[in-house]
Each structure stands twice: as structure tokens, then as C-alpha cells.
Amino acid sequence: SYGLTQPPSVSVSPGQTASITCSGDKLGNKYVSWYEQKAGRSPVLVIHQDNRRPSGIPDRFSGSNSGNTATLSIRGTQSADEADYYCQVWDSNTGVFGTGTKVTVL
Amino acid sequence: QLQLQESGPGLVKPSETLSLTCNVSGYSIIRSSYYWAWVRQPPGEGLEWIGNIFYSGSTYYNPSLNSRVTISVETSTNQFSLNLTSVTAADTAVYYCARRHTSGALDFWGQGTLVTVSS
Numbered sequence: 291s292y293g294l295t296q297p298p299s300v301s302v303s304p305g306q307t308a309s310i311t312c313s314g315d316k317l318g319n320k321y322v323s324w325y326e327q328k329a330g331r332s333p334v335l336v337i338h339q340d341n342r343r344p345s346g347i348p349d350r351f352s353g354s355n356s357g358n359t360a361t362l363s364i365r366g367t368q369s370a371d372e373a374d375y376y377c378q379v380w381d382s383n384t385g386v387f388g389t390g391t392k393v394t395v396l
Numbered sequence: 397q398l399q400l401q402e403s404g405p406g407l408v409k410p411s412e413t414l415s416l417t418c419n420v421s422g423y424s425i426i427r428s429s430y431y432w433a434w435v436r437q438p439p440g441e442g443l444e445w446i447g448n449i450f451y452s453g454s455t456y457y458n459p460s461l462n463s464r465v466t467i468s469v470e471t472s473t474n475q476f477s478l479n480l481t482s483v484t485a486a487d488t489a490v491y492y493c494a495r496r497h498t499s500g501a502l503d504f505w506g507q508g509t510l511v512t513v514s515s
Contacts, residue, residue, distance in 0.1 A: 291459065323501040325443075332492060332508055333435075333443065338501035376443055380500050383456045385433070385445030 292381035294388035301394045308364040310391045312377030315358060320379040322360040324353060328373045336375075337362060369395050398423040400493050400506035408487075408513050414480040418493030418506060419473075426451040426471050431496040434467060434478045436489040437508075444489075448496055449476055483513045 294314045302308040312322060322340050325333035335344050337353040340360065350365045364371050372395050377388035404416035418432070425432065434446040447457040449467040457465050461480070469476040480487060490510050494502040 321500050323499075325502070327443075332505040333502070334505070335501050335503050338497070338499050338503070342499075344501075344503060378443075378445075378502070383448075384458065385435075385448070387435075387443040387445060390442040 292379075292384070292386050294377055294379065294386055296375075296377060296388040296391045298389070299392045299394065301396050302364075302367045303396055304368065305366055308367045308371070308393055308395075310362045310364075310375050310377075310393065312360040312362070312388045313358055314360075314379065314386075317358050317360055317379070318356045320355075320381070322353065322355045323378045324351075324362045325376045325378065326371075326373045327376065333376065364393070367393075367395055371395060398495065398504045400495065400504060402491060402493050402506045402509040404491075404509060404511070406510060406512060408483055408511060409515050410484055410513055411482055414478070414483050414487060414491075414511055414513070416478045416491055416493075416509065416511070417475050418477070419475050420495075421474070423495075425469060425474050425476065429498055431456075432469065432476045433494045433496050433502060435492045435494055435502070435505075437492070438486075438489045446478065446480075446491075485513050487511070488513045 324337040327333040340355040341353040401419045431448040464481045466479045490508040492508045493506045495504040497503040
């Protein structure tokens with residue numbers, strides 16, 4: 291079955307850029323979505339189709355996808371960005387989530 | 397504004413069937429080409445996709461759960477449901493319903509409901 295691997299944790303200083311990677315076989319051939327999940331809350335879509343932001347998501351959030359790696363970048367990271375982040379794709383009509391990355395703003 | 401709300405028992409005994417319903421408001425399930433999904437999250441763990449259903453009844457399921465899961469839709473009440481049979485403690489999780497946009501993204505989520513499997 292298809293798998294997506296993310297680093298368990300990423301630490302970033304306030305105001306800096308956080309980069310979260312998502313790795314999978316030929317991932318660049320698939321559309322990647324990214325979700326933010328704050329403690330005790332439902333996931334929120336922050337990026338879809340690799341690099342598109344839904345309405346209401348700040349332009350500090352951006353995405354890219356090429357080869358075997360997709361990346362979610364959070365520019366000007368704030369304490370409010372502390373959350374778990376998950377990548378997600380569809381593989382032959384099967385939904386697959388990444389392992390998740392906890393972002394800590396130090 | 398689209399809203400999804402999960403409902404169902406919070407406690408299920410081992411070997412029994414977990415049944416949840418997602419009520420969709422502010423949007424008709426049959427209105428356009430969207431799938432409707434179930435996702436779960438065991439305590440302290442990551443997200444796991446369970447399956448999707450189209451308003452016509454067409455379904456896709458997670459292969460790891462395929463033999464135990466059924467998702468159905470009731471267009472007259474604008475709801476869709478999840479049944480998971482022969483549950484064990486490993487099925488303890490927060491269960492979310494969500495809408496799958498045509499882009500593939502899960503763009504609207506319910507608040508989630510915790511289901512505990514215990515005798």
C-alpha cells in the first residue's frame with residue numbers, strides 16, 4: 291500500500307519559516323493536500339492541489355510538490371501555528387494520510 | 397454555510413458494531429459531484445481514512461478495514477452513516493465525517509466524536 295512519511299517534529303523560532311516535508315513514491319504525480327490540526331480540534335485544510343490556499347488561509351502558508359517530496363512552508367511562523375500538520379493524497383481512490391508532523395514554535 | 401455533525405454512541409462493546417451518522421446541513425448531499433468521507437484518529441495518533449461515499453451509493457473503502465466497514469447514504473435526510481463490525485479496542489478513536497471536494501481535498505470536517513470500545 292502507498293505510504294507517506296513526514297518528520298515527527300519540526301521546531302522553528304517565531305518569525306522564521308517552518309518547512310514540513312512529505313515523502314512518497316512518485317509523489318509529484320499526485321495532488322497533495324495539507325491539514326493543520328490544533329490540539330483537541332478537527333483538521334483544517336490549509337493547502338490543496340499542491341499549492342492552492344482555501345479561502346481564509348493566510349498567504350504565509352504555501353506548498354510545493356516535485357519528485358518524491360512535497361513541502362508545506364509557513365512563513366513568519368507565529369505561536370498560533372503550533373499544531374500537527376498532515377499531508378494527504380489519493381492513491382487509486384484510496385485516501386492516504388502522512389504520518390504527521392508536530393510544529394513547535396520556540 | 398456547510399456544517400457536518402457526527403452522532404452516535406460513545407461506548408461500544410468489543411465484537412459489536414460501531415454505528416455513526418453524519419448530519420449534513422447547509423448543503424445538499426446530492427447537489428454536486430462531491431464524495432462524503434469518514435476519517436478516524438486513535439488517541440494520540442495520526443489520521444486514518446476509512447472510506448468515501450457518493451450520493452448515488454458508490455463507495456471506496458480503506459483496504460485494511462474493507463471487510464468490516466460499510467458506508468451508506470440517506471439522501472432524504474441529508475445524512476450518511478458508518479458501520480464498523482466486530483470492533484476491538486484498536487477501533488477506539490475520534491471519528492470525523494468530512495466532505496471530499498472535487499479537487500480531492502477534505503475541505504469541510506465535522507467536530508468529531510470519540511468512540512471507545514470497552515466492555
